Amino acid sequence: MGLIDHLQELRWRILASLAFIAAATVAMYFASSWLLFWLDRPLGGLHLVAFGPVDGFTIRLQLAFWSGLVLSSPFWLYQLLSFILPGLTGGERRVVVPALISVVVLFLVGALAGYLLLNPALRFLMAQFGSQIRYLPSVTAYINMALFFMIAMGLSFQFPVVMVTLMALGLVRPEFFRKHRKVGYFAMFAFAELVTPVADPIVLPTLVFLPLLLLYEGAIALGRWLALRRRSAAATSSS
Numbered sequence: 001m002g003l004i005d006h007l008q009e010l011r012w013r014i015l016a017s018l019a020f021i022a023a024a025t026v027a028m029y030f031a032s033s034w035l036l037f038w039l040d041r042p043l044g045g046l047h048l049v050a051f052g053p054v055d056g057f058t059i060r061l062q063l064a065f066w067s068g069l070v071l072s073s074p075f076w077l078y079q080l081l082s083f084i085l086p087g088l089t090g091g092e093r094r095v096v097v098p099a100l101i102s103v104v105v106l107f108l109v110g111a112l113a114g115y116l117l118l119n120p121a122l123r124f125l126m127a128q129f130g131s132q133i134r135y136l137p138s139v140t141a142y143i144n145m146a147l148f149f150m151i152a153m154g155l156s157f158q159f160p161v162v163m164v165t166l167m168a169l170g171l172v173r174p175e176f177f178r179k180h181r182k183v184g185y186f187a188m189f190a191f192a193e194l195v196t197p198v199a200d201p202i203v204l205p206t207l208v209f210l211p212l213l214l215l216y217e218g219a220i221a222l223g224r225w226l227a228l229r230r231r232s233a234a235a236t237s238s239s
Contacts, residue, residue, distance in 0.1 A: 013083050017076035025061075025068035032060035035067060039146055042118035046126075048139040059143050066147060073104050095168040102161050106215075110157030113211060114150035121149075121196065121204055152195040156212060159188075160219035167223035170230070174223035177216070188212040 028035070036059075040048060050056060077100055085093055129135050166172040177184060192208035193201065 010083060013079040017072075017079050020072045020075045021069055023068075024072040025064045028067040028071060029060055029064035031067075032063050035063045036060075038115075039063075039143065042115070042122055042146070043137060043142070044119065044123070046135070046137050048142060049136045050139045052140070055140050059139055062143065062147070066151070070104075070108070077101075077104065092169070095165060099161055099165045099168075102164075103158060106157040106161060107154040110154035110211075111150040113157075114153030115146075117153075117204065117207060118146055118149065120207075124204070149195060153208070156188075156191060156195070156208075157215065159212065160215040160222075163216070163219040164222050164226070167219075168226050174220050174227055177220050177223070181216075184216055185213065188216065 036048075050059075081097065081100060084096070088096060126135055163172075163177060167174055167177075189205065189209045192205040192212065196205045196208055
């Protein structure tokens, strides 16, 4: 295919993906009450309060967009794969396809971990008000914080995908991540400090850091296994 044909195909796939995301967003808008029910549970019985006349619509639209983006991910990932796979070698395809699938799975796992951590984070925050201050949880502030934390956790779970992809393509050796393990640990803990929505500098950041640590070490182990497998295949083909 020529350049113009590639651009036309890319435009068609982008438009198709956007249309599917829009349809999923509309569908999830009608399920926004269910989404609000589950996001309200970490508050432990407190009722969310709105202070603007359009808050109800904007919050539901925000929830519908992010959930619609996740719901439609199989379709737009298929469009992405269909566009890039013809230009890849067989070995690159065996790396890229599992990597893209892992991106979705690990994002969902990370977002779920963020959701489960919301309750202890909020309990710590609300304990700081004491008996002198009455807390009225703003729906806009709470939903924005909850979505930020869950999305940040989902994105943080992409680190092992990047690591394994680089090692599987032979761009980085597993020894690099093992040698710079302390730097990786520091970066992950610093990230945990940034995304944890509490003033506690130790407990909750540590809870965020521990799954990242396990994923980091798991990615190194998987990278070593892939490297051994690649060497074994090379030795077999040469003999």
